[in-house]
Amino acid sequence: MARAISVKIPTAKVIEMIEAKIAEITDEIASYPARKAQYLVEREAYAKAVVERVGSALTTRGAELLSNEDYDNAVRVNHNYQNRVELTIGKELLDGLVKPVEPTDPEPKNYYGRSYSTKREELEKTLRLLKMTEQETITSSAYNSVLELL
Numbered sequence: 053m054a055r056a057i058s059v060k061i062p063t064a065k066v067i068e069m070i071e072a073k074i075a076e077i078t079d080e081i082a083s084y085p086a087r088k089a090q091y092l093v094e095r096e097a098y099a100k101a102v103v104e105r106v107g108s109a110l111t112t113r114g115a116e117l118l119s120n121e122d123y124d125n126a127v128r129v130n131h132n133y134q135n136r137v138e139l140t141i142g143k144e145l146l147d148g149l150v151k152p153v154e155p156t157d158p159e160p161k162n163y164y165g166r167s168y169s170t171k172r173e174e175l176e177k178t179l180r181l182l183k184m185t186e187q188e189t190i191t192s193s194a195y196n197s198v199l200e201l202l
Contacts (some may be wrong), residue, residue, distance in 0.1 A: 060189035
């Protein structure tokens with residue numbers, strides 16, 4: 053039977069990794085409002101481009117597009133359960149238009165163990181703990197729990 057290997061990781065390297073991740077998260081948080089504002093502008097421009105493209109396609113090829121024979125290149129008109137009109141636009145009508153991607157929140161709250169906090173808060177707690185220790189190495193199991201946050 054094989055023996056378990058006890059691996060020790062230098063505490064200084066783990067502290068450097070945590071500090072780099074905290075700095076990265078802080079930069080993402082600082083740039084998030086600008087990225088979100090840019091996304092809103094791009095989404096508005098995308099919506100206008102879609103309306104313009106579909107409007108011009110309907111005026112030039114309306115009868116052809118309203119036929120239900122070609123689902124990828126058609127415009128279908130439906131009513132939903134609230135009797136609202138829904139237009140379904142085929143994907144070929146929107147070729148060349150790139151839908152903007154919404155930036156993700158850099159600091160979402162989540163459960164880490166029993167605490168409900170952000171990743172940065174958990175990393176800061178771990179960093180304070182590692183800076184207080186006088187040990188030069190940590191165990192691989194402690195390192196694995198830090199890796200989950202990184």
